[in-house]
Amino acid sequence: MDSESNPLDEAASQVVELGNRIANADREADLWEIADGLLAGVVHYWLHSRQPCGDPHCEDCASLSTADDRMKELKRLIERYAQESDYYHSPHDTNVGRA
Structure with a gap:
């Protein structure tokens, strides 16, 4: 990792x-299946890393202390990272204007 990198990047x-x-490795592989598998693994890892510590009064865990709270945060992050992606908009999106 170079000096400009961070763990997220x-x-x-x-x-x-x-x-x-x-x-x-497999030119016949379905790219959507690969992407879905990567996403499933990432979601699993993220949820595992956000498990509350078990202390009901822990301030660090308070914002993620329920499954619903964790899902809200996960959805917020997914939306943020998707919108920051170069691939968020496609020239083939059906809502792209045509001249």
Whole structure:
């Protein structure tokens, strides 16, 4: 990792690289299935990392102390990262204007 990298960027980069390696290893593979599998693993890891500590008075865990709270935060992050992606909009989106 270079001095400009951070764990978030490094993890995101490695997930993309893993998807590309899987796709390149099997040219017949369905890219959507690969992407869904990567997403399933990422969601699983994220939920595991956000488990509350067990102390009902823990201030650090308060905002993620229920499954609903964790899902709200996960959805918020998904929306943020999707909108920051270069691939959020596609020239083939059905709501793109045509001249």
